[in-house]
Amino acid sequence: MTPGIKVAQRITERYRTLSPASARAFDAAAKSLPGGDTRTMTTYAPYPLYFSRGDGARVQDLDGRWYHDIVANYGALTHGHNHPALTESVHRQIQRGTALGGPSTLQYEHADLLRARVPALERLRYCNSGTEATMWALRTARAHTGRDVIVKIDGGYHGTHDWGHVSAFMPGGTTHPQLLPDLAPAELAPGVPDSVLRAVVTVPFNDAEAVADVLSRLRGRVAGVIVEPVLGVGGGVPAHPGYLEEVRRLTVRDGVVLIFDECATFRLGPWQVKHGVRPDLSTFSKVVGGGLPIGVFGGRADIMSLFSPSQPQPVHHASAFGGNSLSLAAGTAALKTFGDAEIAHLDRLGERLRSGLDAAARSAGVAGRSVGEGGLSYFHFGTAPPQDAAGTAAARRGRGRLRALVHLHLLNEGFLTARHGLMCQHIVTGTPVIDAFVEAFARTLRVLRPYVADHHPELLRDRPVGPPTPPMEPNGEAAR
Ligand SMILES: Cc1ncc(COP(=O)(O)O)c(C=O)c1O
Numbered sequence: 001m002t003p004g005i006k007v008a009q010r011i012t013e014r015y016r017t018l019s020p021a022s023a024r025a026f027d028a029a030a031k032s033l034p035g036g037d038t039r040t041m042t043t044y045a046p047y048p049l050y051f052s053r054g055d056g057a058r059v060q061d062l063d064g065r066w067y068h069d070i071v072a073n074y075g076a077l078t079h080g081h082n083h084p085a086l087t088e089s090v091h092r093q094i095q096r097g098t099a100l101g102g103p104s105t106l107q108y109e110h111a112d113l114l115r116a117r118v119p120a121l122e123r124l125r126y127c128n129s130g131t132e133a134t135m136w137a138l139r140t141a142r143a144h145t146g147r148d149v150i151v152k153i154d155g156g157y158h159g160t161h162d163w164g165h166v167s168a169f170m171p172g173g174t175t176h177p178q179l180l181p182d183l184a185p186a187e188l189a190p191g192v193p194d195s196v197l198r199a200v201v202t203v204p205f206n207d208a209e210a211v212a213d214v215l216s217r218l219r220g221r222v223a224g225v226i227v228e229p230v231l232g233v234g235g236g237v238p239a240h241p242g243y244l245e246e247v248r249r250l251t252v253r254d255g256v257v258l259i260f261d262e263c264a265t266f267r268l269g270p271w272q273v274k275h276g277v278r279p280d281l282s283t284f285s286k287v288v289g290g291g292l293p294i295g296v297f298g299g300r301a302d303i304m305s306l307f308s309p310s311q312p313q314p315v316h317h318a319s320a321f322g323g324n325s326l327s328l329a330a331g332t333a334a335l336k337t338f339g340d341a342e343i344a345h346l347d348r349l350g351e352r353l354r355s356g357l358d359a360a361a362r363s364a365g366v367a368g369r370s371v372g373e374g375g376l377s378y379f380h381f382g383t384a385p386p387q388d389a390a391g392t393a394a395a396r397r398g399r400g401r402l403r404a405l406v407h408l409h410l411l412n413e414g415f416l417t418a419r420h421g422l423m424c425q426h427i428v429t430g431t432p433v434i435d436a437f438v439e440a441f442a443r444t445l446r447v448l449r450p451y452v453a454d455h456h457p458e459l460l461r462d463r464p465v466g467p468p469t470p471p472m473e474p475n476g477e478a479a480r
Contacts, residue, residue: 021061134263140315148223162192224281251280294328379423
């Protein structure tokens with residue numbers, strides 16, 4: 001057995017030793033849930049940890065072990081678990097009912113808070129998830145323009161509807177030619193019909209020329225361009241300066257609806273407010289629901305007026321739990337306790353994390369770089385940080401086991417991250433936790449050096465001399 005394989009075995013054995021109750025839960029769950037889980041992203045080998053509770057910025061597994069939460073439900077949470085203001089608001093509301101079969105004042109109170117923060121959000125509507133929000137934004141763009149085609153980014157993730165699952169960076173699908181046959185083939189997830197490719201065209205991220213080219217060749221046919229300002233599942237790649245400004249200019253020129261999917265980037269400010277680029281429509285979810293399911297789509301008042309029943313042909317928008325009182329009670333408390341100071345705190349944590357991870361990779365002598373923006377970070381092996389989904393795919397190719405071992409070793413060290421590499425923080429996370437995480441990450445890479453030497457020698461670097469992590473601030477502060 002090679003030294004690398006021995007290391008891999010030790011990490012997996014330790015994981016099994018630490019989490020026997022999760023192993024048993026996995027066996028029990030697999031009787032009802034294919035794969036023992038109900039979310040593809042949270043399932044991993046040999047079995048995922050099953051959590052029973054969360055408190056602040058930590059979660060506890062079935063064996064009673066606490067983990068620092070460095071994933072924040074895949075970026076969907078910002079307030080930590082069991083935040084007093086959110087919990088109290090939900091308790092109060094649940095005694096009055098969850099969904100009362102009519103409009104409620106909670107809806108416009110929450111909407112007013114959102115509009116006050118996001119000027120482009122002149123009018124909005126509620127649904128139950130980011131998937132629904134982006135689906136509605138696309139339909140709204142089509143209804144407004146009377147056109148069919150949507151331009152989407154390679155590796156852009158907008159949830160699980162058919163249009164969103166075109167080249168959504170969920171490897172495992174099949175490739176198909178696009179509407180413009182000289183464009184790179186699109187990947188469709190199993191079950192997504194190739195007929196969607198009559199109405200979806202994909203272009204690389206951070207490439208405004210590609211958008212210009214498609215808009216000019218499909219002039220008069222494109223309803224909307226949908227883009228995440230930071231390519232999330234596609235690798236945490238931030239928009240280059242000027243990229244989305246140029247896409248904005250092009251879409252205005254051609255009367256195309258520009259949609260920013262800010263489901264993940266609300267935690268940055270949201271992005272459009274931080275960077276001063278105004279889309280026609282935006283989508284939000286996650287944070288704005290304070291830990292309960294929510295989706296929001298909205299934007300220009302003239303476009304959103306399509307939903308008003310006073311229109312000759314209003315767009316029919318029904319949703320049994322859209323705008324439900326419980327999500328809005330939690331969401332209102334979340335918005336009231338997530339202001340500039342909290343966003344700045346997340347930004348500082350994210351920057352500290354990324355520079356710490358880069359230093360950790362250097363100290364371990366393993367080629368890797370962090371990417372991301374604000375409180376949204378990824379780490380990729382290799383020398384060059386990806387600029388689009390193809391770059392992310394290249395950084396990940398053939399390195400699935402290595403990334404899985406990093407994830408498992410971090411769990412063994414008591415830190416919960418996402419297997420695909422996402423790292424997000426809560427407003428209740430303090431800098432000492434980030435510093436401790438960076439140290440655990442450095443240890444992880446050092447432990448894995450023999451594995452890297454055996455399987456990925458191209459990633460090995462000479463170890464430079466110097467401290468593995470940046471010095472801790474004397475009094476790392478927690479936000480609360
Ligand atoms: C940018 C973006 N859009 C849409 C979604 C889909 O949201 P949901 O999982 O609530 O359907 C996500 C979820 O991760 C997301 O990050």
